Amino acid sequence: MDDLFDLDAVGQAEAVRAGEVSPRELAEAAIARIEAHDGEINAVVHRRFERALAEIDGLAGDAPFLGVPTLVKDLGWSMAGEPYRAGSRVLDGVEVAQDGYGLAKLRAAGFVVLGRTNTPEFGTAITTEPRAFGPTRNPYDVRYSPGGSSGGSAAAVASGMVPVAAGGDGGGSIRIPASLCGLVGLKPSRGRVSYGPSTGEAWAGFSVSGMLCRTVRDSAATLDVIAGTMPGDPYGAPAWPRSLAREVGADPGRLRIGFLSEHPGHPGETDPELTAAVTRAAGLLEALGHDVEPGGPGALGEGDFALHFGTVVAAHVAADLEDIGRWRGKPVDLDEVEERNRILGATGRGLSAVDYVASRDWIDGFRRRMAAWWESFDLLLTPSLGVAPFPLGWLPSGDVSMARGRTNRAVAFSSPVNATGQPAISLPLHRTAEGMPVGVQLVAAAGREDLLIRIASQIEAAVPFAHTAIRPATSH
Numbered sequence: 001m002d003d004l005f006d007l008d009a010v011g012q013a014e015a016v017r018a019g020e021v022s023p024r025e026l027a028e029a030a031i032a033r034i035e036a037h038d039g040e041i042n043a044v045v046h047r048r049f050e051r052a053l054a055e056i057d058g059l060a061g062d063a064p065f066l067g068v069p070t071l072v073k074d075l076g077w078s079m080a081g082e083p084y085r086a087g088s089r090v091l092d093g094v095e096v097a098q099d100g101y102g103l104a105k106l107r108a109a110g111f112v113v114l115g116r117t118n119t120p121e122f123g124t125a126i127t128t129e130p131r132a133f134g135p136t137r138n139p140y141d142v143r144y145s146p147g148g149s150s151g152g153s154a155a156a157v158a159s160g161m162v163p164v165a166a167g168g169d170g171g172g173s174i175r176i177p178a179s180l181c182g183l184v185g186l187k188p189s190r191g192r193v194s195y196g197p198s199t200g201e202a203w204a205g206f207s208v209s210g211m212l213c214r215t216v217r218d219s220a221a222t223l224d225v226i227a228g229t230m231p232g233d234p235y236g237a238p239a240w241p242r243s244l245a246r247e248v249g250a251d252p253g254r255l256r257i258g259f260l261s262e263h264p265g266h267p268g269e270t271d272p273e274l275t276a277a278v279t280r281a282a283g284l285l286e287a288l289g290h291d292v293e294p295g296g297p298g299a300l301g302e303g304d305f306a307l308h309f310g311t312v313v314a315a316h317v318a319a320d321l322e323d324i325g326r327w328r329g330k331p332v333d334l335d336e337v338e339e340r341n342r343i344l345g346a347t348g349r350g351l352s353a354v355d356y357v358a359s360r361d362w363i364d365g366f367r368r369r370m371a372a373w374w375e376s377f378d379l380l381l382t383p384s385l386g387v388a389p390f391p392l393g394w395l396p397s398g399d400v401s402m403a404r405g406r407t408n409r410a411v412a413f414s415s416p417v418n419a420t421g422q423p424a425i426s427l428p429l430h431r432t433a434e435g436m437p438v439g440v441q442l443v444a445a446a447g448r449e450d451l452l453i454r455i456a457s458q459i460e461a462a463v464p465f466a467h468t469a470i471r472p473a474t475s476h
Contacts, residue, residue, distance in 0.1 A: 001029040008215040009068050009163040009222065013110070016067045023056050023067020027112045030069035034114065034161045040142060043156040045074055045133045046083055046116040056112060063110025064225065070106065072166040073153050074116035075123045076209055077103050078198060087121040087130035087149075090336050094327055101194040102209050102226050106166065109225040117152030117165060121338045122317060123207075126176055126385075126410045127395055128152055131338055135392050138180060140436055145392050147177035147385070153212045154181040164218050166226075170207030171309070172385070172414025175426040179384035179439030182428040182466060183212050184456070186219040189237040189447050190421030193223075194230040201234055204312045204360060206418040214465070216456045219425070220244035223449065238447040249461070252454035255290045257282075258373075259381035263412045264301030266386075273438055274383040277430035281381055281440045281459075284429075288458060296380050297373035299366055300416055306408050308366075309415055311351065311359040317341060318348025339397055367420045374422075374445040379455065384426035384439035386412040413441060423449045425456055428465050 004012060004021055015021050031049050038044050052069075059066055072079065075086045078100035085091045099107070106113065118128050118136045128151025129135040136151045138144040139159035146155040150167025154177030157165050167174045169187040178185025193209040195202055211222040224243050229236030240247075261278040262270035286292040321341075325331040334342045373380070387410045395403045417424045423446070426439035444451045 001025070005029065005033065005160050005163070007163065008213065008218045009065060010215070010217050012068045012163055013065045023059065023112065024053065026067050027053055027056060027069050027114065030114060030162055037159050037161060040137065041139060041155050041159055042134055042136050043117050043152040043159070043161065044071060044115045045085065045118045045152065048082060048113070048115050052112050052114045059110050060108070063108065064221070066110035068111055069114050069162045070111045070164055070166065071115050071117050071153060071156050071162050072103065072106070072113055073119055073150050073168055075119045075149065076168040076195070076202065076207070077116075077166050079103050079113070079116070082116065085132065086123065087119040087132060088337060089132045090324055090332050091328070098197065100198065101196050101230050102166070105226045105228070114162065117150075117156055119150065119152055120148045122320065122341055123149035123168065123170060123173060124313070124317065124340055124344060125149060125395065126172070126407055127390075127392070129392060137392065140182065141434075143391050144389055144436060145180065145394065147180040149173040150177045150212060154178060154183055157181070157183055157212045157214060164211050164213045164222055166209065167212050168207055168209045169418065170203045171313075171418050172411045174210050174212060175384045175414050175424060175439065175441060176410070178212060178426040178428070180389055180437060182437035183214055184216055184219050184428065184465070185212055185384075185426040185439070186210055186223060186449065186452065187417065187424045188223060188227065188449060189423045191229060191233065191235040192227050192237040192423075192449070194228065194233050196230050196233055203316050204363075205235070205421060206309075206312065216453060216460045217245065217248045219456070220248050220453045240450045244449060244453050247450045247453040248457045250454050252451060252458055255378040255455065256376070257285055257290050257292045257379045257381055258295045258377050259292060260294070260296040260300070263386060264296070264298070265303060266409065266412060269409070270383070271388040273388045273430070273432045274386070277438045277440050278381060278383055281429050284459065284463060285381070288462060296382070297370050299369035299373075302366065304362065305366060305416060305419070308359040308362045309419055311355060312363065314344045314348035315351050315356045316348070317344040318351075321345050339400070340403065343400065363419050366416075370416065370420045371446070378444070378451065380443040382413040382441045382443070384414065384441040386410050389432060389436035389438065417443055420446070422446050423452055425452045427456055427459060429459070429463065
């Protein structure tokens with residue numbers, strides 16, 4: 001079974017269809033791996049093993065991922081009859097009444113959902129260390145953070161508990177954990193995956209659901225099954241000419257690619273490991289026949305971005321706290337939540353409707369200024385994460401200014417792409433001197449996940465990623 005668990009999700013599904021393993025055997029093996037490794041990693045905060053095993057017999061025999069085990073982030077992925085905590089104790093006692101569309105599509109595709117994964121409280125941190133459930137640890141070195149906010153899902157995939165896991169990305173929350181855990185992390189275009197039926201959009205459309213994977217073909221095939229605009233959605237992404245799975249291995253053509261090895265808003269402050277990662281990736285792309293040159297959209301360096309992005313997030317956190325109070329029948333006191341969310345909640349409650357709309361309008365203009373660059377270029381290459389891999393505890397509690405500054409640096413390359421709604425993918429192309437993963441990000445024009453899959457699979461073929469699961473390690 002260890003050999004089977006070194007297969008990606010597509011490979012496991014093929015093994016089931018070939019009769020090499022049954023769906024129940026796959027699920028039971030995944031459960032055994034969770035029980036063996038999660039005590040050290042702390043990725044899975046809610047286990048539903050018995051229910052999952054009972055659901056296997058009801059799966060459609062022709063489902064594309066029949067019997068493949070998975071986990072879903074405990075934020076954004078509504079699951080009927082299961083707890084929903086979003087990394088916080090203020091939601092204790094809350095259960096979801098119906099599956100979200102994304103979860104229903106995962107199940108229809110044959111995935112066996114074994115549980116829910118750890119996330120920072122309300123998904124507002126770049127590390128997964130919620131007070132309610134404790135820190136998730138990076139399988140490459142358990143002293144390090146797996147990132148956030150999809151850190152539990154990323155750690156579970158990297159350690160081989162499951163081949164893929166569901167996450168979400170509101171400011172880098174798929175790409176950051178993918179970078180830190182050596183995974184492929186694709187953030188889809190805005191509107192690509194429905195948040196319905198209970199929600200129209202999250203964080204003004206900044207946030208989108210997606211999957212953490214070890215291979216490009218899994219990123220393509222899993223997005224194929226969860227994508228799609230549903231009735232009543234506020235918007236949708238443009239349809240692709242064909243399935244993403246068919247783009248794996250397809251010739252991307254000769255592309256014009258710009259690259260940034262440092263952030264235009266923070267010149268001279270980039271860690272050498274990030275510079276090395278981007279420089280290496282740029283050289284690889286050039287060797288593959290693409291036109292690669294330094295530079296990127298000027299709008300990326302605009303200093304007001306963090307203010308307006310933060311205003312929108314603070315307003316939505318405050319609104320979410322009001323919703324939670326209604327769900328549980330008791331208003332949320334700000335003292336009940338972590339310091340970071342206490343500040344966001346208080347800030348959001350102090351904003352006027354005019355403040356919120358003004359920031360939304362500024363972001364609309366920023367989106368247009370960013371998009372103009374892609375009229376002349378096909379892709380932008382940057383670090384996935386604006387800082388080097390960091391240990392648990394790197395975001396200090398009690399020092400608000402330091403935590404905010406470190407967070408803003410970390411998301412400097414990722415959060416603008418959430419504001420614009422463009423797709424972006426993190427690829428595991430570098431290791432630090434200590435052996436920790438560092439990802440690079442490729443950003444395409446809105447709706448062009450197909451181009452990202454083509455170029456990512458071309459890179460993967462040239463420099464194969466480490467596809468096998470790693471075993472948790474305390475040191476290198």
